[in-house]
Amino acid sequence: MRIAEAWRVAVGALRANRLRSILTMLGVIIGVGAVVALVGIGTGTKQLIEQQVEGLGSNLLIVVPGRLDPGAAPSASTLDMDDVDAVTRVVGDRSRVAVTISSGETVRAGSREAYASMQGVLETTPDVFVRRLDRGAYLTRTDVTTGRRVAVLGAGVAQQLFGDRDPIGRQITIGGVRFRVIGTFEKLGQSLGVDRDSEVHVPVTAAQRLLGTTRIDGLAIRAPDRDTIDTLGRNVVATLVKRHPDTDFSAVTQEQILGVLGDILGVLTGVLAAIAGISLLVGGVGVSNIMLVSVRERTKEIGLRKAVGARPRDIGVQFLLEAVLLTTIGGILGMSLGIAAALAVDRLSPVPAAITWWSLALAFGVSAAVGIVFGVIPAQRAGRLDPVVALRTE
Amino acid sequence: MTSAEPAIVAVDVTRTYELDGVSVAALRGVSLTVSADDYVAIVGTSGSGKSTLMHLLGALDRPTSGTLRIGGRDVSSLGPAEMAHLRNQTIGFVFQSFHLLARTTARDNVALPLVYRGVSGKERRAKATEMLQRVGLGHRLDHRPNQMSGGEQQRVAIARALVTDPSVLLADEPTGNLDSATGEQVLGLLESLNGEGVAVVLVTHDREVAARAGRQIVMRDGLIVE
Structure with a gap:
């Protein structure tokens, strides 16, 4: 009341x-x-x-040199393809291991040019990360072992260089070296502030020759399931530390990044x-x-x-x-x-x-x-x- | 309440105010009994203590010393909430400046004391209507104070004072803001209520008004002088 x-x-x-x-x-x-x-x-x-982050793929383990602490200075990579072979033996399945060496390069096709992020990779990349092709085919194991100069273009690069024309089979130059286009990726958009449509994938061996190095920047592993991911990470880091006693390595999962x-x-x-x-x-x-x-x-x-x-x-x-x-x-x-x-x-x-x-x-x-x-x-x-x-x- | 029991009994009541560290004695020992059918006029110049006495008799204030019993209860033992309850149950106030709520109809103004008694809305409206009819304002139920004359406003205030069936009606200069003809009406109303058994205490400085009361109490300097 x-x-x-x-x-x-x-x-x-x-x-x-x-x-x-x-x-x-x-x-x-x-x-x-x-x-x-x-x-x-x-x-x-x-x-x-x-x-x-989840769209990258599932059960990913990303291995980089140095410590992944916020504020820690990134350290120069000392990893090479022999380390990748050692890690592959630990994982026991080559198709679960992906590597990358990346460099910003100018890509030209005729009179057109585009600034792209060149990624030297293994043929296993689509098995580890989620990457779908729009046209053509991805790199093969032979491409990687022979260092063949072939490239798969991101949607943005393909658009800039070729417009609506079909780029498959055409010639481009990356850093002045001739490559043949064998495929294009589906449009992905931005991810964590990086334009993923400006990537160009080439065999890691070809990229190393182009850049005059035997190193790789890092590697990624897709674990068979969530439960083994931590053990696998520890084993991989232990293997790498044994081979490079002076360097720290970190294996981080998507959960940790998130x-x-x-x-x-x-x-x-x-x-x-x-x-x-x-x-x-x-x-x-x-x-x-x-x-x-x-x-x-x-x-x-x-x-x-x-x-x-x-x-x-x-x-x-x-x-x-x-x-x-x-x-x-x-x-x-x-x-x-x-x-x-x-x-x-x-x-x-x-x-x-x-x-x-x-x-x-x-x-x-x-x-x-x-x-x-x-x-x-x-x-x-x-x-x-x-x-x-x-x-x-x- | 039986007529044998006085409505208000004050024995040697004093009231001292503290103003900036200085004690001011407004009442210096007043004894007074208001019986159940009394008609008392308190007269005195301003500053004589008559308003202070009025506030004490109305349970708005408590004495500094002495005994004050209202409706059989010793007010010195009561807290603010109990004092409020006591006012609601036993006292009806009529003020010189009416003190009606603006923006509120005559009926809702009259019903206000019943709100604090916990009476239902329907019952409140019925009782308020009845009271307004009794003071001759049955045709003004939904008028607001600013739509009524001074005499009508004072009659609304009287209806509000009566709606709780109080045993004592305290009127502080009830005719002070009214012309003589309207004042006469209001006094007539108070007198007829007294005839129905409600004790009426009015404060006035008007000798003519005071002379109509059953008895007069003259105050000076915080004391009753006759």
């Missing part, structure tokens, strides 16, 4: 000062909106990266949300301020209500409800604004956004809590007003 009256009075008071109510809510609206939008963008980015990236993104999202949270806090202080004004303006009303039998609690609840109503209405409007902003970013920019139920529930809970926290002091002040003093106020 009394709550119903408090509710009626609170709604009435907010309506009576419509502009003031809206301006007060604005702080909460912006704060909640910012939190929802930023958490949405953070979540969307994280989901996209997870998809991309873990590191997820941590970084989590921290970033957290920092952004915290900054947005500060504006929510400022909004809360605004609510507190306006509620104090409201208590002062209605001192006489409070005195009258007390004279006819309102207890301190009845008055306190009335004002607390008014503050909570302000922030929860602001919270709902802020959530709508945040969702709209996140969707707009998702549609209109390359940055993805995903709205999660928990972030909405959190935003609503926090805005209600802000109302309670910042409404308590004005409400207590109203409840404790001495009726004699309140009635005398003009």
Whole structure:
């Protein structure tokens, strides 16, 4: 009964000062909106990266020289094809091992040219990673062992060099050396910020000859299943360390990459949300301020209500409800604004956004809590007003 | 409440205010009994302590010393919530400046005390309508204070004071803001209520108004002088 009256009075008071109510809510609206939008963008980015890492293939183990700590300097590779043979013996299946040596090169076809990432690889690459061909065929084992100068073009490179014409069988030059196109990849798009359609795959042996080296940058292994992946990683690293006692090697799984990236993104999202949270806090202080004004303006009303039998609690609840109503209405409007902003970013920019139920529930809970926290002091002040003093106020 | 038991008993009541560290004695030992069918006028100049006494009699305030019993309860033992309950149950207030809620209809203004008594909305409206009819405002139920004359507003305030069936009606300068004809109406209303068994205590500085009461209490410097 009394709550119903408090509710009626609170709604009435907010309506009576419509502009003031809206301006007060604005702080909460912006704060909640910012939190929802930023958490949405953070979540969307994280989901996209997870998809991309998982899209590389399953149960991958990537072996690189050096330690894979954030901040550790990348070290020059000392790996060569003999190491690959040793690793292959540990894995026991050549088709599960892929290698890479990469270099940025200018690729030419007639008068057209494109800047591409040349990847020296084994014929096993499509078995280890997920790579689908659009046209032609991939490298063969013979191509690799004989160092044949053949190339498979990424969709972007093929488009730049040949447009709509069929590139299969045509000649191109990579770093001035002639290669024959034998296949093209399906379009892949960006992955972790790298344009994967600008890759050109050539036999690792041909790439080494072109670059004048016997080294490779790193290797990747597809483990038979998730359970053996860690043991396999340890065995591979042990084999490599035995062959290169002065070098550290790391074997990382997709989960570990995701873990590191997820941590970084989590921290970033957290920092952004915290900054947005500060504006929510400022909004809360605004609510507190306006509620104090409201208590002062209605001192006489409070005195009258007390004279006819309102207890301190009845008055306190009335004002607390008014503050909570302000922030929860602001919270709902802020959530709508945040969702709209996140969707707009998702549609209109390359940055993805995903709205999660928990972030909405959190935003609503926090805005209600802000109302309670910042409404308590004005409400207590109203409840404790001495009726004699309140009635005398003009 | 039986007529044998007085509505309010004050024995040697004092009230001292602390203002910036200085003690100001507003009441310096007042004893007074308001019986169940009394019609008392408290007169005195401003600063004589009559308003302070009014606040004490209405359970809005507690004495610094002395005993004050309202409706048989010693107010010194009551907390703010219990005081509120006591006001709601036993006292009806009528103020000089009416103290009606703006933006609120006459009926909802009258029903307000019943909200804090926990009465249902339907019952509140019925009771408020009945009270407004009794003070001759049955045709003004949905009017807001700013749509009514001063006399009508004061009658709404009286209806609000009566809606809880109080044993004492406290009126603080009830005619102070009204012209003499309207003031006469309001006094007539209070007197007819007194005839129905409600104790009426009114504070006034108008000798004519005071003279109509059953008895007068004259205050000066925080004391009752006659």
